[in-house]
Amino acid sequence: MNTTDYLLELGQDQAIALIDGSKSYSYYDLKNASACLAQELLAVGINPTDRVGVIGANSLFWAAAYLAILKIGAIAVPFPVTLTASELQTRQNFVQCKAICVEKRYYQRLQGGLTTEARLIFEDSLKKSEGVWWATLPTYGDEQDDAVYLFTSGTTARPRVVRLTHRNIQANTTSIIEYLELTSADRVMAILPFHYCFGTSLLHTHLRVGGSVVLSRFLYPETMLDTMEKTHCTGLAGVPSIYQTLLRNTTFPKRELKSLRHIQQAGGKLQTVLIKELIAAVPQAKVFIMYGQTEATARLSYLPPELLHTKLGSVGQGIPGVTLSVINESGVAVQPGEVGEIVARGDNISPGYLDEPEANAKKFKDGALYSGDLATVDEDGFIFVVDRKDDFIKSYGHRVSSQDIESGVLEMPEIVAAAAIGLPDLVRGEAIRVYVTLRAGSELTPEQIIAHCKPRMAHHMVPQSVVILQNLPLNENGKVLKSVLRQQAIAELEAQEKGAEACVASPELSI
Template identity: 55%
Template sequence: MNITDYLLKSQVDDDSLVLITQKEEHSYRDLKNATANLVDTFQSLGIHAGDRIGILGRNSLFWVASYLATMKIGAIAVPFATKIPVNEITDQIEQTGCKALCVEKLLYKRYATKLPESLLVIEEGRLNKSHHVLAGTALEFDKNQDAAWMLTSGTTGKPRIVRITHLNIQANTDSIIQYLELNRHERMMTILPFYYCFGTSLLHTHLKVGASLILGDSIAFPEKILDLMEEKACTGFAGVPTTFQIYLRNSTFPKRKLPTLKKIQQAGGKLSTVLIKELIQTRPQTKIYIMYGQTEATARLSYLPPELLKTKLNSIGRGIPNVELKVVNKDGNEVKPEEIGEIIARGKNISPGYHNNPQANAEKFTDNALKTGDMAKVDDEGFIYIVDRKDDFIKSYGNRVSSQKIEACILEQDEVMAVAVIGVPDPLRGEAIRAFVVLRPNAAITKQEIISHCMKQLARYMIPRDVIFTSDLPTNQHGKVIKSKLKE
């Protein structure tokens, strides 16, 4: 199979728009031509199947064409995050063994002097112009051959290199299209970067159905994004928890009508119950999909149907089509309702493992299954409820405490915009609970008022010892809070 051919084989007319920005519009014909040009460029540079090609840039026609052209020739696409230090980029290029790098013109100026001399650099705008037709060369590869290497979000340390095969992408894309009921009329507002697996899944699914993606600049400018959503009549919007914390509590999103918005997708971490309720209240006519996944699953593992959002509040749902999820105890046996265990996943979307990391492979992948590291409960209908990350539990007064439960309690206070809870060493408690809180502009709430609220809602051993006000929380390139940095 060839995953590029699969993604571009929709029934949509080539003149239909695929990528839309504030200033530019690109058709499927433009994308196919740009991809063909890059295929020709790669081949002229002696790049072959199995070689690794890095991609460094913001969401754009160049990024998408680089990604598709790489997989078209059987090379391995390696997307890099854009806002990390120069030394980290060079380390990751070395770690992944990239032979070439497709780089956005603006970013090339930032990194040029630090890139390895042996690296072949394809700068945006400097392509070997080709008149070849993309579909003219039928290249077939083993479905289990690596198509992309995705670097994990790395909230705890150095990112791992997740191997994603042609089959992984096809399986996950087909499943997501099925449960979201996507079609060529979708116009997805895309603020998540394509180098992040959630963002990549938006790209895969909308290309496959021949839909359009509207490219927003950044999550950091919500009013600009909301204006663009209205102007371009977007039908879809997707984000991680920090996205909705900002849009619900520090933007005009709750007041905007957005009449064309039909679907909202949320993944990339657990959204607190109070914010889910606010989202339902804000967008009563919009289908809201609460989803769960991991990079090692090519993005998606489960979803909660919108019609069950109120009756199964706080659940991540059940496995997506063709994915089996189980919650098991330490002996590997399925837990009974309300018992806590680890989520284990099986399906054709599960990565074959990490590149050059046998120890992590042994810990994470066993018996063709993915051990997610997420601890959860299951109700009597099979719906799953995440309790916390295995590594994020706090041991307070001998009790195992979910940091997410405390965070959800603090977020019930309207003046709080974001919160992260960690455990810190304490001679009496074992671990004391510390809450880092970001307040809304002009908020007047005090630390003691936050603690008092927790005392009314939570058990004594779950009450924060400390509340620290901060202007922001440390996050990775995907908007996930890096709790390890809070512990430093």
């Protein structure tokens, strides 16, 4: 079944599909807009399997373009709006989109990255929708065909392009709907960008059940919260950086949000102290702690809300239709307490990266996804993520989880967010540095943070230095870019070493 037909199958024409500010769009409006853009794509020569880019904020235009591309059997390639022109050009040179649907407000900034070969379609095309009928459009695409190319988050390296099939999307959407128990009465606040697999999953799941999606941005959290109250949102989804800000730097904990019935958290580990704060802030809602990857379409596991108190810190077990295991380097399932790599199987697993045979050979083996995430299991088979392989710190001969350090630091309520990295050190192997952001008005010092850690952590886990920042560097999906912090810190160390060498070489500078 074509994914667009699958997603719009149950939505009633008169029901609200999207809310964007003061405007509401029904399923009829969405179908009409999608039909219009599909006609435009066909008119410029787009054929099944051609690649079509989408550049824009969460909007009717973005959703309609995405659905139109899938409807005619082409492959949707969402680009983040935060890219520079040169970054866009690099990605476009790789994926070779034949056409790009782009919002005009981003065109001027990005036009240098838009190749002349790609046909451009703007939101003006939506005004031509009269006389275009959804039911008359041809439908292409087999379940095994590629439907979407998504760029990975790129938090530790350059982003890769993940191939997702129609089958992948439909399988993951069905699973998520099942465990969240979504219905047509659900309305989710979508502040995650649709070009991010977590954000796209919100669109997929709520359209499939005939529910609605409220479009907003997290630039002004209080405005977003006002919108949630005004539109009676039943759901909220976010990555750790969003909940860290909501819980410790907004009025979120003091608001009632009476309509809110479920909260989704994924995109990285939310520390247990913040999970407890989240549960306390929204006692009327079910909190779903989840785990996933772009290579798995979106979701791999979830922890049932009723187990939060007994399995706190766990990402749960595989979602319906997904089998998860944690294996050691010999490929054998680990015993409780042992650490291994998470491996996933299911219909939601991508067939692989685009044109990267070496990476595919390491990441995808015999239909299974090797996640690169290290975890342990308990006696009941619940999974506890320890860290990314690349984020472990080697301190005094010990392999230290950066997440364990961050968890200890975040016990201090004045800290909003924390990121721990390791830096080269002759004595320690790697010296632990923690970057933090603070509540507005806080006067907490690095020395106080280190003093908090010393009696609570083993010697090899205590930060050697703490740096207070106004904001942590985030990628376009809201994930902390530890690679940027490492690069900046190492550059600073190298500059200091050169300065020391200059002092030794120049007697007039010596003390």
